[in-house]
Amino acid sequence: xxxxxxxxxxxxxxxxxxxxxxxxxxxxxxxxxxxxxxxxxxxxxxxxxxxxxxxxxxxxxxxxxxxxxxxxxxxxxxxxxxxxxxxxxxxxxxxxxxxxxxxxxxxxxxxxxxxxxxxxxxxxxxxxxxxxxxxxxxxxxxxxxxxxxxxxxxxxxxxxxxxxxxxxxxxxxxxxxxxxxxxxxxxxxxxxxxxxxxxxxxxxxxxxxxxxxxxxxxxxxxxxxxxxxxxxxxxxxxxxxxxxxxxxxxxxxxxxxxxxxxxxxxxxxxxxxxxxxxxxxxxxxxxxxxxxxxxxxxxxxxxxxxxxxxxxxxxxxxxxxxxxx
Numbered sequence: 562x563x564x565x566x567x568x569x570x571x572x573x574x575x576x577x578x579x580x581x582x583x584x585x586x587x588x589x590x591x592x593x594x595x596x597x598x599x600x601x602x603x604x605x606x607x608x609x610x611x612x613x614x615x616x617x618x619x620x621x622x623x624x625x626x627x628x629x630x631x632x633x634x635x636x637x638x639x640x641x642x643x644x645x646x647x648x649x650x651x652x653x654x655x656x657x658x659x660x661x662x663x664x665x666x667x668x669x670x671x672x673x674x675x676x677x678x679x680x681x682x683x684x685x686x687x688x689x690x691x692x693x694x695x696x697x698x699x700x701x702x703x704x705x706x707x708x709x710x711x712x713x714x715x716x717x718x719x720x721x722x723x724x725x726x727x728x729x730x731x732x733x734x735x736x737x738x739x740x741x742x743x744x745x746x747x748x749x750x751x752x753x754x755x756x757x758x759x760x761x762x763x764x765x766x767x768x769x770x771x772x773x774x775x776x777x778x779x780x781x782x783x784x785x786x787x788x789x790x791x792x793x794x795x796x797x798x799x800x801x802x803x804x805x806x807x808x809x810x811x812x813x814x815x816x817x818x819x820x821x822x823x824x825x826x827x828x829x830x831x832x833x834x835x836x837x838x839x840x841x842x843x844x845x846x847x848x849x850x851x852x853x854x855x856x857x858x859x860x861x862x863x864x865x866x867x868x869x870x871x872x873x874x875x876x877x878x879x880x881x882x883x884x885x886x
Contacts, residue, residue: 576650585628588617588619588620589625589628589629591616591617592613592617592620592625593629593632595613595616595617596613596642596644597644597647597650599612600642600644600647603647604643604644604645604647604648605636605641605642605643605644606633606641606642606644607640607641608639608640608641608642610622610625631645632644632645632646633645678725682696682725682726685697686699686700686726687700688843689843689844690843690871691841691842691843692841692869692870692871692872693840693841693842693843693846693868693869693870693871694843694870694871694874695718695719695722695794695796695870695871695874695876696722696725696726696874697843697846698719698723698792698794698843698846698868698870699722699723699725699726699727699766700726701843701846701847701850702723702726702727702764702766702792702850703726703727703728704847705764705847705850705851705854706727706728706729706730706764707730707762708730708731709731709760709761709762710729710730710734710761710762710763710764711729711734711735711736711754711758711761711762711763711764712727712729712734712735712736712764712765712766713735713736713737713747713750713751713754713763713764713765713766714727714735714736714737714738714747714765714766715737715738715744715745715746715747715748715750715765715766715767715768715771715772716744716747716766716767716768716770716771716772716794717742717744717768717770717771717799717800717801717802717879718768718796718800718801718804718875718876718879719766719767719768719794719796719800719870719876720737720738720766720768721801721876721877721878721879722876723766724737725876727766734761736750736754744768744770744771744774745771745774745775746771747765747766747767747771747772747775747791748765748775748776748778748779748782749775749778750765751763751765751782751787751789751791752778752781752782752785752787752789754787754789755782755786755787755788755789756785756786756787759786759787762789762790762854762857763787763789763790764789764790764792765789765790765791765792766792766793766794767791767792767793767794768793768794768796768799768800769793769794769795769796769797769798769821769824769826770798770799770821772791772793772826773821773824776826776829779791779829779830779833779863779865780833782863783833783834783835783861783862783863786861788835788857788860788861788862788863788864789857789863789864790850790853790854790857790863790864790866791830791863791864791865791866792850792865792866792868793826793865793866793867793868794868794870795823795824795826795867795868795869795870796869796870796871796872797820797821797822797823797824797872798819798820798821798872799819799821800819800872800875800879801875801879802818802819803815803816803819803820803872804875804879804880805879806818806819824867825839825867826865826867827839827865827866827867829865830862830863830864830865833862833863834860834862835856835857835860835862835863835864835865836852836853836856836857836860836862836864836865837864837865837866837867838852838853838865838866838867839867839869840866840867840868840869841869846866846868849866850866853866
């Protein structure tokens with residue numbers, strides 16, 4: 562049986578069957594349940610006895626450490642605890658008969674379909690067209706990422722395209738606006754990701770519409786020591802809106818209110834002391850990405866690579882939108 566302690570996660574009520582836990586004083590039990598709820602999903606608790614005291618009145622830190630010394634391992638010079646039996650306490654004993662074998666055929670089917678779809682897109686991923694095909698930009702970004710890169714997408718059509726090519730190398734290294742597709746989140750996400758993970762590289766792909774919304778906060782990112790690589794897929798339009806309007810109203814009426822300026826965003830990074838570049842040929846993308854990486858490392862300033870992409874290429878998701886039909 563499982564009971565819900567807080568909305569954060571479930572906890573296994575079988576803990577009460579464990580003799581060492583059942584025989585504890587009640588205040589120790591409350592403390593341990595509090596720690597289980599506060600730690601992350603890997604079983605790591607950011608040690609904060611002041612907060613614990615607020616929820617578990619009357620506890621004594623030295624006494625707590627002595628009572629639970631076999632249940633945790635100190636890491637990061639005691640700033641964090643790793644709870645050794647976290648999974649067992651939170652979710653119960655792992656069950657080998659969890660039907661994972663029965664799901665393998667389905668997972669294999671999904672993998673096969675993904676490989677097949679990727680192969681079909683490969684001519685676009687390797688396109689030598691100029692203006693640059695947005696699929697080529699997405700592919701070059703995917704080839705550039707490493708295991709320590711956090712990838713952020715902030716845009717409409719350009720980010721929808723990137724989702725078909727970009728595969729971060731580690732779990733938790735992908736951020737985007739989510740289901741609502743809210744533009745303008747990239748710079749804030751980049752700062753937060755950089756400050757929370759100072760040893761990781763942060764790369765943000767923007768559409769030119771979304772980049773223009775928060776571009777000046779790149780100075781804030783530099784000032785707070787969270788520089789990152791910004792890549793702008795610049796088609797000089799709000800292209801998701803543009804496609805829908807053209808589809809419904811035709812070229813003459815549909816091309817109204819969605820045209821943006823032809824802005825050389827690379828100069829913005831240079832103004833802030835960083836690396837900036839304007840890219841118009843597909844074979845320039847990869848070497849420029851590596852120059853940006855080295856510049857961010859050496860200068861501590863954000864880099865901006867402004868890639869001029871074909872405004873008449875759209876993501877399948879953009880073409881399938883129903884709001885204008």
